Amino acid sequence: MNQRILHVLEYKKIIEQLAEQAASSLGKERALALKPSIELEEVTQWQKETDEAAQVIRLKGYIPLGGIFDIKPSIKRTTIGGVLSAFECLDIASTIYGGKQLKRFVEEMEEPEMPILRGLVEGIVPLTELERKIRNCIDEHGGVMDGASDKLRTIRSKIRTSESRVRDKMETFTRSKSNMLSDAIVTIRNERYVLPVKQEYRGSIGGIVHDQSASGATLFIEPQVVVDLNNQLQESKVQERQEVERILTELSLAISEEQSLLYSNVEILAYVDFMFARAKLGSEMKAAMPTMNDEGRIHLKQARHPLIDPEEVVPNDIDLGVDFTSIVITGPNTGGKTVTLKLLGLFTLMAQSGLQVPAMDGCELAVFEQVYADIGDEQSIEQSLSTFSSHMTNIVEILKHVHERTLVLFDELGAGTDPQEGAALAMSILDEVVGRRARVVATTHYPELKAYGYNREGVTNASVEFDIQTLKPTYRLLIGVPGRSNAFEISRRLGLEEPIIETAKQQVGVDSQSVENMIASLEASTRNAERDYDIAEETLTKAEELYRDLQTQWKQFEEKRERLYTKAETKAEKAVEKARHEAEEIVQQLRQMKNQAEIKDHELIEARKALDETKPNLANKKKTSKKPVSKQEDKELRPGDEVKLLTLNQQGVILEQTSSNEFQVQVGAMKVKAKRNDLEFVKAQQPYKEKPMATVKGKGYHVKTELDLRGERYEEALNQLEKYIDDALLANYPRVSIIHGKGTGALRTAVQNYAKNHRQVDSYRAGGMNEGGSGVTVLELR
Incomplete structure (x- = not known):
């Protein structure tokens, strides 16, 4: 680049x-x-x-x-x-x-x-071995440790001993000759231990003078008695340096390897x-990863310029390269046109550098071979000026290299010269760049370019929004809507007299005024469409969440019902097993009493068989025992007849005959399948007589043609709906109405999902205008 x-x-x-x-x-x-x-x-x-x-x-x-x-x-x-x-x-x-x-x-x-x-x-x-070797020799402060080698440990021990002996000797002077010293301390000069001696006592101490104070009143003297000790100490320090150098050389060699x-x-x-x-x-x-392509497609949602304060930046949507390849942005000064250009160019450079861009997920950017920009410096951070000549120099250079894999950004194209010539030149330059199939975004003040987007294929207009009420730009980009002049509105807001404004309007041509009115209408329509879209998107999100919640609740309801049913079966099994066990004990006692009473073996066998057959036919058992039923078992059963389910000792209603010897029975809130010999006839279905405004009471199944579920809880509403449909089927109703209200739509969704999965519901629809509208669902029954 x-x-x-x-x-x-x-x-x-x-x-x-x-x-x-x-x-x-x-x-x-x-x-x-x-x-x-x-x-x-x-x-x-x-x-x-x-x-x-x-x-x-x-x-x-x-x-x-x-x-x-x-x-x-x-x-x-x-x-x-x-x-x-x-x-x-x-x-x-x-x-x-x-x-x-x-x-x-x-x-x-x-x-x-x-x-x-x-x-x-x-x-x-x-x-690890190299790291360990270095750590064993050098401490965390960068010093070579005594344990780096045995020789170094010995030398440093010798140094400490020598230093101790020197200090002991020196301290005898500080105690006995303190009046001759400037300070009763031992100090170091030229790496040798010395005493600060007053000038007048130089001869009294004796030794080698290493330094003196700035005033000359103090001499730093190494007493003669410690000269040899200091010499030994210096020799040991030289040996220490040599050993440290050897250790570091060894480590450097290991590192080199x-x-x-x-x-x-x-x-x-x-x-x-x-x-x-x-x-x-x-x-x-707060950036997102863009999807990259090499086909010039750009799709940005809620894009924010990364160099503007996050508290002040205005997000914008930008699309380019699908329905159109060029955008011409018009609008007032300081409205955000140049920021939009820089944002698009900077996003492209960032994406091609592997950086994420501050926009919403799902954004898409293209890989361009070159990005060209002629952006006036007057709009840049440096605020320097640019001339028409410099603009044209840049444009001429750009036109030498433009092709289909380039992004071109023109700021105030054709500005700085006569408006008519500038507008004509701008349109000609745009025609050339668009003709080479480059991706182009240009900003301009020229009104002639507002019609450019309508007359050229692949080009669209855009503008930056201006708030007439506050007289300030909103910095929002409106694609598809050209910018319009706000001079009259601004003047009116600032207090210019109405007659002057009306006179000015008369000077404007009818065509220009019509265009301005059309643009104003487009702006209003765009804002309304965006608002409606946001509302629809929010509603859709809430509906999806509600649907997921309902799915979860329905699943939980089904699981709970299955658990209760299994629990009831298990409890019944245990009760029967207990009774069978007790009966078996009685049979054993009878066998023991055989000699005392005239009981025959075949009678005991028949008694045991009868006991075995008392075991209920549970739904989750594949093999069941049959128990002889009453003399009514040969009676033909029909849908709507009341029967007693012997295996559960519960009364129910026959819904349908599923095979020659099997029936589906409604028992409370449950539907179960049972064999004919597990059912005992109670009474036949009563013929239905229409009773206006009747309710579900008793066993006559006199029901209304509508069910009101408004205000009911989810599970209770499903239970009522299930029972009501069965009663309506028994009443031979061709259709019924379920009133669930509008509200959040949760009950409506539940009713329609239930109807969709019910075998006896042929179809369902929302109520008509005279039936309650979307607050009612009409079910067509089979």
């Missing part, structure tokens, strides 16, 4: 923000060197990396990247025989440890969908830091 374009669109400021997010100098260096790519595959990969890093931040809140340093210069010095300092060795150990921590963190993550990050950290080699792995680790750590810097910047901007 052209450096001037990066400057005009303020790309560098984004890069500076990115560098601030890096945890190490390695990541910062990569961030500052970032440039947009023009390859779709590479840009898509960068976006995936940023998104994956953003997922880690969302899930974990952080990534361990502390203690990582740029050790490449140190590694390079070891390869040419250089000896590293203790601090440089310590930085290398710290970086090795940082790589191990990162590798462990990623490997312990439970989230499987992290292929990029896992692939990167697999390349980190934990050089692992140079390739260290370089590799550093590169991986730098890239991971760079990845997460991009993700952190996106999180700070």
Whole structure:
């Protein structure tokens, strides 16, 4: 990308923000060197990396990247025989440890969908032995420890002994000759212990003078008695330095041997830091990952310029490259036209650099080979001026390179010259760029360009909204609506007399006035459409949430009903089993009494068989025992007959005959299937007689042709509906009305879902205008 374009669109400021997010100098260096790519595959990969890093931040809140340093210069010095300092060795150990921590963190993550990050950290080699060797020699403050070698420990022990002996000797002077000293202290000059002696007592102390005070009143003298001791101490310190140098040389050699792995680790750590810097910047901007394409499509929802205060920025929607390839934006000064241009250009550069953009999810941006911008500096942050000549120079250069994979941004196209000539020139330039199939966004003040979007295929008008009431721009972009002059309205609001305004209006042509009226109407229609869309979207969201809640509640209801039914079966089984067990004991007692009473074996066998057949036929058992029923079992049963379900000892109503020997029976709120020999006839269905305004009472099934569920709770309403439909079927009604009201629509959805799944409901519909409208559902029964 052209450096001037990066400057005009303020790309560098984004890069500076990115560098601030890096945890190490390695990541910062990569961030500052970032440039947009023009390859779709590479840009898509960068976006995936940023998104994956953003997922880690969302899930974990952080990534361990502390203690990582740029050790490449140190590694390079070891390869040419250089000896590293203790601090440089310590930085290398710290970086090795940082790589191990990162590798462990990623490997312990439970989230499987992290292929990029896992692939990167697999390349980190934990050089544990080298790290241990450095840590054993150098402490956390960068000092070589006594334990680095036996020789160093011995030398330092000797140094401490010598220092102690020197201090002891010196302290005898501070006690016995304190009157000759400026201060009763021992100090150091030229790495040797000395005393601050007054000038007049120089001869009384004797020894070597190493320094004197600025005034000359104090001499720093090394007494003769400690000269030899100081000499021994200095020799030991020289030996210490030599041993430390040897240890550091040895460590540098060990580091040199692992140079390739260290370089590799550093590169991986730098890239991971760079990845997460991009993700952190996106999180700070509340940004989203754009879908990238190379077909010039741009779709942005609620896009916000990243360099404007989040509290003040106005989000805007921008579409380009599908229904139209060019946008001409008109509107008042300081209305936000130039900000829109810069936003689109900056978003493109950010996306092609692998950065997320501050817009809503689902945004889409294109990869362009070049982004060209002729944006007047008067609108830039620097507020410098630009001339018509400089504009044309830029435009001429742009026209040399424009093709279908370029994005062109023109600010105040044709400005700075005669309006008629400028407008004509602007339209000619636009025709040329549009003809080359480039993506174009241009701003202008010329009214002639308002009609340009209507007369050219692939071009649309847009404007920035202006609030007449407050006399301020709203900074909202209205695509499809050209800008209009607000001079008359503004003048009226500012107090200009009405006769003057009316006279001015008469000077304006009829066509111009009609265009302004049309634009005003378009603006109002656009605002109304946007408001209606927001309301519809909110309503749809609430409806979807309500539908999910109803689905959950229905599932819970079905599960609860199944649990209760299973519990009832289990309880019945236990009761029968208990009775059978007791009866078995009685049979055994009878057998024992066989000799005392004239009871035959076949009678005992028949008694036991009768007991076995008392076991109920439960719905969840595949094999059932049959019990002889009453003499009425041969009676033909019909839908609507009342029967007794012997297995449950409950009365119910036959709904239908499902096979030659099986019936579906309504028992309370449950529907069960039962064999003929498990049913005992109670009474036949009573013929239905119409009883106006009757209610569901007793066993006559005299029901209304409508059921009112308003105000009922969800589960209670379903129970009533289920019972009512059965009663209506028994009454042979062809159709019934269910009154559920309008409200939130929850009852209406529940009624219609139930009707949809009921075998006896042929169809359903909303009530007509004279039937209660959407507050009623009419069911057609079979």
